[in-house]
Amino acid sequence: MKLKVAFAASIVVLLPACATPQANQRAIAITVDDLPLHGPTPHGETAVSVAEGVISALTAEHVPAYGFINGHWTVDDPATAPVLTMWRAAGLPLANHGWSHRHLSEMTPVEFEQELVRNEPLLQAGSEDWHWFRYPFLDEGETAEKRAAARDVLARHGYKIASVTADFSDWAWTGPYQRCKDAGDTAAISKLEELYMQAARESIGYHRNLSQTVYGREIPYVLLLHVSPFEARILPRLLKLYREEGFRFATLEEVEADPAYHDQIDPKLSAEPQGLDHKAAAKQALPPRTDFQSVLDGMCKG
Incomplete structure (x- = not known):
């Protein structure tokens, strides 16, 4: 998640993952932002090699995953374009993340609509349900009026909003990994892996806690990840962690059919506070999180 929230540096206590039928039914949908590439990339790696790693990890574990695209890459760096074909060839669907990954708070509603529509020719090339939209930076606008105007645009174009209810800012590992990999610092890369897995473990307990606070139950989750070089490296370990914690991997459609997502899946409805974090904050019940960033x-500077 690129929306930065100030949390105190504190360790979150994980809720126990009990081996019960209820725990085994815990569901999570994987979504991957910034296709065809979330850079920078280390020397010797490309958008295609990164996508190969991410796709291989997902397909090996039979994990459904929506990829959210920024089409500008296919023009600015045509070598990235094959990634979208590779994604579809693996049976993975694509959806809309805005043409150039701009903050909604920096655009007018007209500009927002242009960003949305400009991506569509790339999406129409497939047969999947591509009418899902993920706000870049999870930025739904700086005012209630801007948020309502954007939702009106999405509704007129037949979109559903792909909400996020689980994340641990995996994007923050992209730059450090590029620096450490290019420096040949294997010890630092091991540290990056350790911190990533720690963040992922803490996130599970954190979001389960928020779910209970906001809804009084455990909802199915939508996890935000990014198509980055470090993600390609560590994704098999992350998927294994979720399975060990009693999760099954579900489709975005299945997860967002849960009533918890009713105001997101249909932008014609009045918007509630965004995601679990904002809903908990509205209740003044947002716990601290460890500051990894x-x-x-x-790391690996100088």
């Missing part, structure tokens, strides 16, 4: 930002 301050450590990551200093």
Whole structure:
């Protein structure tokens, strides 16, 4: 998630993953943003090699996953274009993430509509249900009026909103990995892996806690990831972690059919606070999270 929220540096206690039928039915949908590439990439890696790694990890575990595209890459760097074909060839669907990944808060409603529609020719090339939209940076607008106007645009174009209810800012590992990999610092890369898995584990307990706080039950989750070089490297371990914690991998359609997503899946409805974090914050019940980014930002510099 690129929407930055200030959390105190504190360790979140994981809820126990009990081996019960209810725990085994815990569901999560994987979504992958910024196709065809979330850079920068280390020397020797390309958008295609990154996508091969991510796709291989998903298909090996039979994990359904929507990929959300920024079409500008296919013009700015045509070598990235095969990624979209590869994604579809693997049986994975694509959806809309805006042409150039712009903040909604920096655009007018007219510009937002242009960003949305400009992506559509790339999406129409497939047969999947591509009428899902993920806000870049999870930015739904700086005012209630901007948010309502954007939702009106989405409704007129037949879109559903792909909400996010689980994330651990996996994007923050992209830059440090590129620096450490190019520096040949294997010890630092091992540290990056350790921190990533720690963040993922803490996120599970954190979002389960928020779900209970907001809904009084455990909802099915939508996890936000990015198509980055580090994701390609570590995704098999992440998928294994979720299975060990009692999750099954579900489709985005199945998860967002849950009533918890009713205001998101249909943009014609009045918007509630965005995602679990904002809904918990509205209840003044947002717990602290560990600050990983301050450590990551200093790795492999100089």
